[in-house]
Amino acid sequence: MKPPFEKLVAEHGDTVLRVCHVLLGTHDADDAWSETFLSALRAYPQLPETANVEAWLVTIARRRAIDALRAMKRRPLPAEHLPEAPTELGVPDATDDDLWRSVRNLPDKQRQAVAYHYVAGLPYAEIAQLVGGSADAARRAAADGITNLKKTYSRRRGAAS
């Protein structure tokens, strides 16, 4: 039996938003989240009942994020300069901006692997299906991504204290 769509939003809305944050490397993922759930709502009646709903939502989020990143690259200047002063007001912990900046600077494969494994909790085999390559490659990309992020985080802490 297919649950009401509201239940998907309630159960997975948070995870999808965090996946979008990491994929886009920014705290402002409202558009990607909205487009993900609107696309999902459109396709939901056709989704097989046995499908893994979270993996399905993450797949849609991935496509929306790729679109968004392409759009950002087409107009590179605003993406570089906008996230300064005004947006920090709405960010719960503004110091995390450094972390998001390092997430944004990760190589594409690493950023995706971190998002799908550490945020969405997908197994490496599924990540491999999503991004191509082998499960081992996905495991390495996720590990490298986390190592890179930790380096940035230590540096930042070192600078702060």
Add this chain to the structure above:
Amino acid sequence: MNGDHADEGVMAALSAPADAETLRRLHGRLEREAEQHGLLDVAYTVVDSPVGPLLLAATTRGLVRVAYASEGHERVLETLAQKLSPRLLRAPNRLDAALRELDEYFAKRRRVFDLPLDLSLSRGFRQLVQTRLPAIGYGQTRSYREVAELVGNPKAVRAVGTACATNPLPVVVPCHRVLPADGSVGRYVGGAQAKATLLNLEAA
């Protein structure tokens, strides 16, 4: 040591739940965009009332379901997803008119509901009975037998009882105005207590 801190910091930042306000805002945007794109097949909300929390659901055609808490709102939503469409969201905007009229009804400022209704959850004889129930005016009551006569099938007393018990739109479609001939309040989808509350409200 530094490494452990970094570990916790990175993981904590990546797994920190989104704040509730952000998710509320995004939900609101989804409600609006779903409606604009014609993807909101069923909208619902839950409202407090003198007969307890009521779930209200509407399709694009009109109010389709009113449900008492005793029916299990979760279960009611699952049934709506199954019978109507799984494209179902909590989206109170579509229920504005219904909310207003119910408010007025419970404040004794409204005697007749004037809302588009979607009766697609019932069929045949049950739907026929439910269509005729609003003919029983505010503050009046009829017996099951009288309703059977009203729909032109005087022998269908038991079937009228079933039609009332399965009314998908209680309160708005006034099955609470149908009583057993013995003078008791009788059974009701929201419980005898709720039925008595509605009858008292209308009698006062």
